[in-house]
Amino acid sequence: MTTVTELTLDELVSQAQSLVREIELLKGNRLSLDLTRGKPATDQLDLSSGLESTIEGNYIAEDGTDTRNYGQLRGIPEARALGAEIMEVDPDDVICWGNSSLALMYLSVELALKSGLWSDQRRWRNSKAPKILTPVPGYDRHFTLCEHLGIEMINVPMDADGPDITSVRNLIADDPDIKGIWCVPKYSNPTGCTYSDERVATLAALPGTAAADDFVVLWDNAYAVHDFQFPRKPLAPLLDLARVEGCEDQVLLFASTSKITLASAGLGFVAGSGKVLDTITERLNVSSVGPDKVNQLRHARFLRGRLEAHMAGHAEIVKPKFELVEEILSEGLKELDIASWSRPEGGYFVSLDTRPGLAGIVGALAAETGLAITPPGATFPYGVDPEDKNLRIAPTFASLTDLKTAMEVFVLCVKLATFEDEIKKR
Ligand SMILES: Cc1ncc(COP(=O)(O)O)c(C=O)c1O
Structure with a gap:
């Protein structure tokens, strides 16, 4: 694969058309995917079910x-x-x-x-x-x-x-x-x-x-x-x-x-x-x-006395989700060189920058397919990202299966927004 700027106009147009077709098909699938808020998933909450049995009548x-x-x-x-x-x-x-x-x-x-x-x-x-x-x-x-x-x-x-x-x-x-x-x-x-x-x-x-x-x-x-x-x-x-x-x-x-x-x-x-x-x-x-x-x-x-062991339990659930996000972003966007993103070693979020001016378009495209992402601009005061490029991905709450679909859809949206932008600039 080549970077987006190395693609000919014909290649860009034909790839954009096939992306539009893919996205149209997705719209028919009535997806309901949510990568908006950094919430723990149910299996993470289950790690703390032992809280219930710590008192057992001893309140002192x-x-x-x-x-x-x-x-x-x-x-x-x-x-x-x-x-x-x-x-x-x-x-x-x-x-x-x-x-x-x-x-x-x-x-x-x-x-x-x-x-x-x-x-x-x-x-x-x-x-x-x-x-x-x-x-x-x-x-x-x-x-x-x-x-x-x-x-x-x-x-x-x-x-x-x-x-x-x-x-x-x-x-x-x-x-x-x-x-x-x-x-x-x-x-x-x-x-x-x-x-x-x-x-x-x-x-x-x-x-x-x-x-x-x-x-x-x-x-x-x-x-x-x-x-x-x-x-x-x-x-x-x-x-x-x-x-x-x-x-x-x-x-x-x-x-x-x-x-x-x-x-x-x-x-x-x-x-x-x-x-x-x-x-x-x-x-x-x-x-x-x-x-x-x-x-x-x-x-x-x-x-x-067991904080680290407990957090290792979270890591076991959360880390594969971040790895999946990295894998799908890398596969879909890296060689095209159309976005940059974080590869965190902890926490709850991946931050991705599109080309300037495209975050809002990506958010709107994603919403049309049934994928909710944190509203573009939300990572800036007053909801205004001066370059309209930052998007926050919160991978923890979704199941691995949903996350995979959500990230694939997300990548399609970033690609389409960028290809259309590149076509306009030619
Ligand atoms: C940076 C940061 N601070 C605070 C919170 C919320 O913390 P709490 O649940 O303790 O109010 C969050 C939750 O997403 C967060 O990301």
Whole structure:
């Protein structure tokens, strides 16, 4: 096979025609395939069925707490230790709360905006137009959260080591309205990259270099332990490094067990300095008399001492799906040289770039055949991908059989969109 630019016009036209015929045939098949959201598949959820039998009448935590009763706003010690193991911090630096790290992110950002994280006069709303840096492509729900709170977003490009640090530095050095940066440091959503040690060290020191004195690094480590191979890939310790730089009050780390145990009934974690955790605890105390500690106890008993073995079980299910995606993309698109994509070693997503201007067309073509992909643009704030080229593939939820069909359809759509684009350009 030759690259698309080496094909003659006649070859392009004839191949495009046969692709149209194939796609028309598919439309008749009334497919219903979904690669939109990064959800665990049923067999992954089944890995956690052992959670059920961990209590069996014994509700007492290590410190003697009866987990059925009110109290323990920061969570029981063994749940905080579990969070610490996942986030690679000290248990004293962790609050275990609720089932969703996203909810903790919302709470923390809202606090930073409205009443401040530090028991002083600093709050983001003192700025007329608080802004946040959003490395792109990124996680759509970070963008929704900011949009909802009226925080403007500024895109910075991602590279293989993390957010482009020169852009970040230049932006924050002069603009006191820039209040923070979102980071998904391991198996980033969607690019799959893990931040390099050097990049983490720079990010840990970043608050000290910002024009804003209330700049916060929001470290959403959703895929901290979601490796395909073990021992797990290391990530430099942000909180420790921030402490060395005197920036520990301006970093907040998040994680959860949503994609470790049960997506709807896991544990959420936030980690940070004592000062910031005090503010968060005070805020939690306003709205609740304590978290679901029975679930915390179930999780701690189920996962402690066997976290890696449990994640290896996920990898066994998830890795073949990523391999299949790679195989089909490679077979269909590599030699034509019409797209580039990530080959992650963990996490939940593959990020694919088409030629500029074609992601929307691919999304529309896919929808016509009955294949739902994450809406083009969703990986950028306000749903606007300036180059209209990024597409996020979420392979975990589908069965291997459905995934194979879905990816074959996807490849046909990318090819047709690109061939038609090339024909127009001749
Ligand atoms: C980067 C990232 N953060 C957070 C979440 C959601 O986490 P939780 O279920 O803990 O709210 C996801 C889920 O897809 C995610 O990809």
